[in-house]
Amino acid sequence: MQKVFDVNHISVGLDKKFGSGGEADIFSLKAKPNILFKRYHQRVLDKRGQELSRKVEAMRHIAIFRNNPSLSWPKISLYNNRRQWVGYAMSRKNGIKFNSLSPMEYKNHIPDMDRLHLVNYLIQFVRLVSELHAQKVMIGDYNLNNILINLKTHQVILLDCDSFQIDTSESFFQCLVGSPDTTPREHQGVPFETVACRTSESERFSIAVLIFQVLMNWRHPFDMIGGESRAQNIKNGTFPYTKDSGSKVPKGNALQMWRNLPYGIRTLFIRTFTEGMDNPKARATLSEWIKELRIYYKKMQQGELSKELSGLAPSNQTAKQNQLSAQLPKPMQTASKIGSLFNNIFK
The missing domain is CATH 1.10.510.10 (Transferase(Phosphotransferase) domain 1)
Structure with a gap:
């Protein structure tokens, strides 16, 4: 499969395989490198492809998660050239x-x-x-x-x-x-x-x-x-x-x-x-x-x-350093590298 299609049968070319698992392969898309395509193996599609397509569509309609940067959530369903559902596209996550x-x-x-x-x-x-x-x-x-x-x-x-x-x-x-x-x-x-x-x-x-x-x-x-x-x-x-x-x-x-x-x-x-x-x-x-x-x-x-x-x-040395750190004025503490990295966790 060199191309996949959206619901309107508009095609997009596949790039190299990004990863592989027990149920599916992951490809990057040529035109959109920040989007990945999850293509289920044929045996999985034969067994429960209809249920998977329904599930992905149900997930897509939970709008609050669709563009959440912390979730590899389905964005759109994708089809083969015979208009058969084969998987979905999601944002590429790095880490x-x-x-x-x-x-x-x-x-x-x-x-x-x-x-x-x-x-x-x-x-x-x-x-x-x-x-x-x-x-x-x-x-x-x-x-x-x-x-x-x-x-x-x-x-x-x-x-x-x-x-x-x-x-x-x-x-x-x-x-x-x-x-x-x-x-x-x-x-x-x-x-x-x-x-x-x-x-x-x-x-x-x-x-x-x-x-x-x-x-x-x-x-x-x-x-x-x-x-x-x-x-x-x-x-x-x-x-x-x-x-x-x-x-x-x-x-x-x-x-x-x-x-x-x-x-x-x-x-x-x-x-x-x-x-x-x-x-x-x-x-x-x-x-x-x-x-x-x-x-x-x-x-x-x-x-x-x-x-x-x-x-x-x-x-003992580390303990003394910790005690000294605790006595520093607040502006000096919050200016630390770790503080700036993680200052969002208490929002």
């Missing part, structure tokens, strides 16, 4: 996947990254999910590889939006995919396509898993000594970072990192991963996460808490 900022890789992308960066990204992410939930859109498949970070603007961007659960007044479309290690207990052990509906409560569990991974240097909350797979540990309902979990916390510095997290953050994790395992309504809400993450950010910015990526207690 790296969030997973590429792990402790082993971050220096290749943001050499001066610290915990201020990470918490800023998390605040943006949770606020973006909150906006989606307000329009009855659920992400369903929570995965750090589906989150992009723009290295110039530090903006958080969500990818693969066509897999989201969409609920409009006219139609409902399931999320058919997921990641077992971010899936709540009530949805464990069943095929994702049989999960009738993702809820805000089920999403809260998945969000808490991602936040934990980022704040704990990519360690999963259900990694544990003597445990099984992450998904099975979730199903078993044992969160290792509690007093009654014995010595299940992984060896190394995990326990020290945990203890260095703010009390409010730890409280939300414990509630979500203990009482919230079987009582979804007890899971931390998005507004609670935003509140505690903002408090964390401000305390680091003011020097009350360490900005070290390791999550470990700072050295």
Whole structure:
């Protein structure tokens, strides 16, 4: 396929393949390099092409998201020369996947990254999910590889939006995919396509898993000594970072990192991963996460808490520097590089 057509059968040429996945290939468009075309594989079109085309059209009519720079949202449907629906066009997003900022890789992308960066990204992410939930859109498949970070603007961007659960007044479309290690207990052990509906409560569990991974240097909350797979540990309902979990916390510095997290953050994790395992309504809400993450950010910015990526207690020298930083006049603090980069997160 060298060309695709819009609904009026006006053609546009395809440029090189931009990427490829299990369901589709991504191409750039010759005439519009800032637009990408997602072309579904024929086997996917044969199986559920009609449903996909309906879903994309329903998404396009949620106007509030159509031009949102933080979402790879469908802009227009595209067709082959026989006027058959084959995919859609979306704005091209630049950046790296969030997973590429792990402790082993971050220096290749943001050499001066610290915990201020990470918490800023998390605040943006949770606020973006909150906006989606307000329009009855659920992400369903929570995965750090589906989150992009723009290295110039530090903006958080969500990818693969066509897999989201969409609920409009006219139609409902399931999320058919997921990641077992971010899936709540009530949805464990069943095929994702049989999960009738993702809820805000089920999403809260998945969000808490991602936040934990980022704040704990990519360690999963259900990694544990003597445990099984992450998904099975979730199903078993044992969160290792509690007093009654014995010595299940992984060896190394995990326990020290945990203890260095703010009390409010730890409280939300414990509630979500203990009482919230079987009582979804007890899971931390998005507004609670935003509140505690903002408090964390401000305390680091003011020097009350360490900005070290390791999550470990700072050295005496670093502690003294933080104390001095906290005593600086406000204009000097807000003039810092990190302050100018992230001054939008409290709007």
